Amino acid sequence: MGFTTVTELEYDAATARVYEHGWQSWSPSGWYSLDARPPRPTAPNHHVMAYRPDVEARGFQGEGLLAVSTGDDVLVVGATTPDLVPSIRCEARGDRLVISADDEVELTRSAPANANQALADWADTFGSFDVRVFGPSWCSWYAYWGKVTERDVMAEVRQFDDHGLSVDLVLLDEGYQAEIGDWLTPRDDFGSTVRLAADIRSGGRRAGIWVAPFLLGSKSETARLHPDWLVPGVTAGTNWGQEQLVLDVTHPGAARHLQDVFTELCRQGYDHFKLDFLYAGAIEGRRHIPLNGIAAYRHGLRLIREAVGPNRILHGCGAPILPSLGLVDCMRVSPDTDPLVDPPSGDISQPGQRGARSTSVAREFLHGRWWANDPDCLIVQPDIQDRERWAEHVENAPGLRMSSDPIGSLDRWGLDRTRELLTPSSARPHPLKDPDA
Structure with a gap:
């Protein structure tokens, strides 16, 4: 049209x-x-x-x-x-x-x-929805990137106790999986997702895990064994050194697979799911059932919700904003932050503090109305550029408070600032500033 x-x-x-x-x-x-x-x-x-x-x-x-x-x-x-x-x-x-x-x-x-x-x-x-309160959290991504291991995460958990840091949720981010799309097969040197969830929970904390549910890496075992589960001829971009393919959630086999993955992760003890690269599920293409991209995307999120139940958390990221309404509990509202203020490409959709700040501020009006906003993680170790300004942004932003530093790398200022900012979120809308002020 x-x-x-x-x-x-x-x-x-x-x-x-x-x-x-x-x-x-x-x-x-x-x-x-x-x-x-x-x-x-x-x-x-x-x-x-x-x-x-x-x-x-x-x-x-x-x-x-x-x-x-x-x-x-x-x-x-x-x-x-x-x-x-x-x-x-x-x-x-x-x-x-x-x-x-x-x-x-x-x-x-x-x-x-x-x-x-x-x-x-x-x-x-x-649309207006009941918004949950989220406790302070820690995420593995900016601490360990894609090389995270079970041992790394548990070493951080011990640091929380040693330094008196309030952490309710420990989120295992990208890097544990053998390939994108092979979510139940850990990387050879990662360890065990089952044991990790049990160890996190044994200390009274909640365990979360990262999944990109609508992506299949072209090198993945799932894509190799089930080419009929793919949206034909569609790419979600190139990342992790390979083409990213799109799972057709309208295919009965792919739908069962998707729900089986989340049922198993729930069984392992995870109750917070960071769903990343969700844009892939809304890309237009010919599917088993002839749905347009948005309809297929919303169908896929409903399948995940059916598998995890009403009380576990769905956390959107890289997600189409309006099509996610009513289907996620919290939502990343900006690109990734980064140790650098500006991305080398100059494109503020790419990881960098400047773009993360500006887009997060521009979407503050969504918090407390549609979901809890996620302005991305607090990172304040000494080698972070302009770390004072990034910490100020996290302090002023509504929504989730999630640290992602290796705690042992923090100096006194970084540790004090982390302790100060690890607080629960508010379910209420945020006071809005005049954009011209």
Whole structure:
């Protein structure tokens, strides 16, 4: 479906601002002046993995949500349902801003105290859910990256006790698996996910684990044995030195496999599931049952929820934002942070503190309304660039508080700051700042 005009606005170029909402967790989002150049992918692989695949942006473009502040009021243009997420454009043509969309949208005009409140009011109308409180957590990713072992994680658990750190959840991140997609086969030198969960839980803590449920690495045993479980001819990008393929959750065998994986992880003792690279499940392609990408994605998340039950935690990451509504308990609302402030590519969808800060701030209005926001982990060991500013961002951001440093590497300042910031989340919406303040 092509773009059709939905409204036109008079504007003052000096005061008008446009809010672009990105497709998924890692897609840049924010308010921009009319003379700004919004972030766009700098490489084809970035486009697939961090923006909306197969959609080229023109002018200002939001995925399911775009807003225009004219100075006097705010016009919010949004999707009508999480099952249908239109692309919405804003382009200056002469003395008018022309708003167009490629499917049905709703328009809401208001004059709030600040422009971000208009986004919050729209989110309240679009969908409101009970939001859980999350205890302070620790994640293995920035401490050990993809080389994590069972022994590493348990060494950190002992450090929590030695330093009096309050940690409720210990999250085993990427690196334990033999291959992407072979979730129940640990890497040869990792150890045992079964024993790790039991050891974490023996100290009164909860055990969490990372899974990219809709990805299958081309080198994985699962992809080799079950090519019929794949969405044919579709790639979710190149990562881990191989092409990433997409699991067809509408195929009966693939659906059983998906649920079997999560049933087994629950049996092992994990009750918090960080579901990463979820964008893959929404990529368009020919599936066993002819569903579009969003419908297939929501079907896949429902299958996971059926397997884990209502009380375990589904934590979205790299996830299409609007299509995840009502299906996850917490959501990464930014790209990954990083020891570096800026990614070498200059693309703020890629790991880096600057992009993680800006997009997280631009999505603060979602916290306490749709889920608990995840602004990404606190990392404050001495070699982290601008670590004081990153810690300040985590302190001011609503949502999860999760450390990801090797505790033994922290100096006195880093340890004190970690102890200070490891607090439970709030279930309430966050006070919103004026984006022009």
